[in-house]
Structures are given as structure tokens and as C-alpha cells.
Amino acid sequence: xxxxxxxxxxxxxxxxxxxxxxxxxxxxxxxxxxxxxxxxxxxxxxxxxxxxxxxxxxxxxxxxxxxxxxxxxxxxxxxxxxxxxxxxxxxxxxxxxxxxxxxxxxxxxxxxxxxxxxxxxxxxxxxxxxxxxxxxxxxxxxxxxxxxxxxxxxxxxxxxxxxxxxxxxxxxxxxxxxxxxxxxxxxxxxxxxxxxxxxxxxxxxxxxxxxxxxxxxxxxxxxxxxxxxxxxxxxxxxxxxxxxxxxxxxxxxxxxxxxxxxxxxxxxxxxxx
Numbered sequence: 123x124x125x126x127x128x129x130x131x132x133x134x135x136x137x138x139x140x141x142x143x144x145x146x147x148x149x150x151x152x153x154x155x156x157x158x159x160x161x162x163x164x165x166x167x168x169x170x171x172x173x174x175x176x177x178x179x180x181x182x183x184x185x186x187x188x189x190x191x192x193x194x195x196x197x198x199x200x201x202x203x204x205x206x207x208x209x210x211x212x213x214x215x216x217x218x219x220x221x222x223x224x225x226x227x228x229x230x231x232x233x234x235x236x237x238x239x240x241x242x243x244x245x246x247x248x249x250x251x252x253x254x255x256x257x258x259x260x261x262x263x264x265x266x267x268x269x270x271x272x273x274x275x276x277x278x279x280x281x282x283x284x285x286x287x288x289x290x291x292x293x294x295x296x297x298x299x300x301x302x303x304x305x306x307x308x309x310x311x312x313x314x315x316x317x318x319x320x321x322x323x324x325x326x327x328x329x330x331x332x333x334x335x336x337x338x339x340x341x342x343x344x345x346x347x348x349x350x351x352x353x354x355x356x357x358x359x360x361x362x363x364x365x366x367x368x369x370x371x372x373x374x375x376x377x378x379x380x381x382x383x384x385x386x387x388x389x390x391x392x393x394x395x
Contacts, residue, residue: 124214124390125181128167130154132187133371138379139185139386140164146387151176155187182213183390185382214393218385223258225381226370231262233373234342234366235270238317241340241362246270250315252295255322256283259344263319264292272317275303279322297325304334315339323347329355342366 127143129136129152137157140150150164153173157164167173176182218225239246249272253264256278264274276292277300278284287294295303304315313336320327323345332341332355341363343351348365356363370378 123181123394124183125149126151126176126179126183127386128153128173128176128182128184128213130184130186133368134158134375135371135378135382136187137161138376139382140379142380142383143386146383151182177213179213183216183386184213185216185386216386216389218382218389222382222385225385226378227258227262229370229374229377229381230259230344231266233369234259234263234319234344235266236373237364237366237369238319238340238342241342241364242316242338244316244338246272246317248272249317251275251317251319252277252315253319253321254297254325254327255279255320256287256292257321260319260321261286261290263321263344264290267317277322277325279324300325301330301334304331318342320344320351323350325350327351332356332359332361335359335361337361344369 125147126149127140129140129150131154136152136155140152140157140161144150144161144163150161151167152164153167157166167176177184235246246267247270249270251267251272251274253260253274254277256264256276260276264276267274274292275295276287277295277297278287279297284294313334315335316339318327318335318339318341320341320343327341327350329352332352337360339361341351341353341356341361343353343363343365346367351363351365353363353365
């Protein structure tokens with residue numbers, strides 16, 4: 123039975139995750155992570171040998187916040203933590219079952235809308251928005267915008283997203299015709315946009331598209347790729363552009379931490395049964 127959790131890397135979200143796990147009866151250890159204040163029941167690990175000992179515990183599970191691929195997680199742990207030590211590991215390495223993005227989708231979408239509203243002089247209600255991509259985050263953002271009576275146009279990344287956006291009833295634009303869509307055959311449809319949510323690094327927003335937008339348009343890059351949106355060029359045109367890779371940490375760390383803690387306990391219970 124797992125009773126210890128080792129958190130490696132991350133930010134304020136992992137602090138709230140630890141806080142929630144302690145309430146659920148787990149002993150918490152953390153490494154390469156700063157907590158804003160001390161938590162009773164949580165211990166900071168600083169020595170390599172202590173890490174090695176935890177990794178040999180059968181009642182310990184490790185969560186690395188910065189490692190996306192579960193297949194490479196053990197290898198990465200050995201590289202980052204053990205260096206020249208043998209790969210002697212008895213503990214579990216936790217990667218959430220299913221898509222963690224789906225778990226956090228509502229919190230991310232709400233944080234994105236709040237960020238957009240803070241940067242704009244316009245209201246979200248009745249606004250006009252362009253959503254690039256239609257993954258789990260983009261879909262939730264589009265859904266929330268639609269609930270606010272915003273006019274939403276979606277630019278799907280591939281055929282699957284195209285079919286999903288059509289099924290959900292959204293107006294769509296082909297990714298290869300984005301510039302032409304924004305120019306609107308001389309009508310300059312791009313100038314009517316209030317918000318652009320860049321949710322796909324595979325649909326980059328470059329000068330050709332950005333120059334079609336109004337100076338009042340708010341551009342939010344929701345991807346991990348800073349180059350997905352040419353923010354420097356956007357700012358040269360007096361547009362507000364921001365890379366929002368840490369929205370949950372800024373707006374909803376407690377919610378995200380609690381959701382991760384609940385998911386960890388749920389996955390452990392499934393594994394034990």
C-alpha cells in the first residue's frame with residue numbers, strides 16, 4: 123500500500139497537491155521544488171542518497187511534474203537524480219491515467235478567459251474570438267466563450283478536429299486559408315476580432331496573419347511553444363500578446379493541485395484493486 127509521495131519539480135500547484143495529499147493521509151517528500159511555506163507532513167529532500175532510498179521504497183510513488191512521457195520517466199529520473207548510480211528502483215512512477223489535460227480543462231479555460239478579460243477593455247460577452255486548434259483546452263475555451271454569447275471561429279489542426287468542431291456546431295476556417303479568412307476578400311474580418319486564443323503550435327500565427335488584426339485584439343499563446351505566436355511582431359503593431367504557459371499557477375493553483383491529488387489517489391486505488 124502506497125503511503126509516501128515524492129514530488130519532483132513543478133510550482134505552486136504541487137504545493138497545493140501536497141497539501142491535499144497530506145489531508146488524505148500521505149507522507150509527502152519533495153525535491154527541486156519550492157513551497158511558499160512549510161507544510162506539516164511534507165519534507166524537503168536535498169541529499170542524493172535520500173532520493174535513492176525513496177526510490178527503493180515499495181510504498182512510495184513518484185510524480186515528476188515536468189516529464190510528459192511516462193515511457194521515458196524512469197530513464198529521466200536516473201539521469202537527473204541518480205547520475206552514476208545503478209537503476210535500483212522499487213517505487214512506483216505515477217503518470218495519470220488518461221489525459222491530464224482533460225482533467226484540468228475547465229480550470230485552464232476559465233483562467234484563459236480571465237487573462238483575456240484583464241488585458242482587454244472589452245467584455246467577453248458578445249465579443250468575437252478566434253480559437254486556433256481544437257484540442258481539449260481549445261474546445262473548453264470555445265465552449266466557455268459561447269456560453270458568454272461570444273462569436274467563435276475555430277481553426278482545426280487536422281481532420282479529426284475538423285469533424286469534432288463541425289459536430290459541436292462551430293464556424294470553422296481551414297488552417298491553410300487563415301490569412302485569406304482574416305483579410306476577408308477586402309472586408310478585413312480580422313479587424314473585428316477581439317480575442318485570439320493560440321492553442322496549437324502546429325498553426326503558427328505569423329506576420330501575414332497578425333497584420334490583419336485590429337490593434338485592440340488580444341493574443342494569447344496557450345501552447346508550450348513560445349514561437350507559435352510571433353509576439354514581438356504583434357507588439358510592434360501595438361497589439362497585446364502574451365505567452366500563457368503558467369495560467370493555472372497564476373489563477374487556479376489550489377484547484378489544479380486538488381484535482382491532481384484526487385486523480386493520484388484514484389489511480390492508486392484502481393491499481394490496488
